[in-house]
Amino acid sequence: MKATDKTISVLRAEYLSGYVVRLYFDDDTVQDVDFTAPFARLKGYYSRFRELEEFKKFEIDNGTLVWGENWDVIFPVCNLYRNKFPI
Numbered sequence: 001m002k003a004t005d006k007t008i009s010v011l012r013a014e015y016l017s018g019y020v021v022r023l024y025f026d027d028d029t030v031q032d033v034d035f036t037a038p039f040a041r042l043k044g045y046y047s048r049f050r051e052l053e054e055f056k057k058f059e060i061d062n063g064t065l066v067w068g069e070n071w072d073v074i075f076p077v078c079n080l081y082r083n084k085f086p087i
């Protein structure tokens with residue numbers, strides 16, 4: 001996306017399997033996003049989200065995908081849209 005492009009939002013998300021979630025964006029793009037690598041890097045308090053039962057408790061809040069009551073785990077929407085998670 002360029003700086004002049006409109007902001008992309010996540011409209012809906014479906015758990016598929018493992019750490020894969022299908023995301024539906026407001027520009028009709030659909031991405032199957034594999035969170036295996038980024039969730040493997042979670043440490044300490046945040047490592048609880050590596051448990052599949054906790055991982056499946058994601059929500060859409062304000063146009064983005066989040067985990068936890070206080071947005072404990074969140075990724076920039078542009079990373080979700082591009083399906084890339086820089087190290």
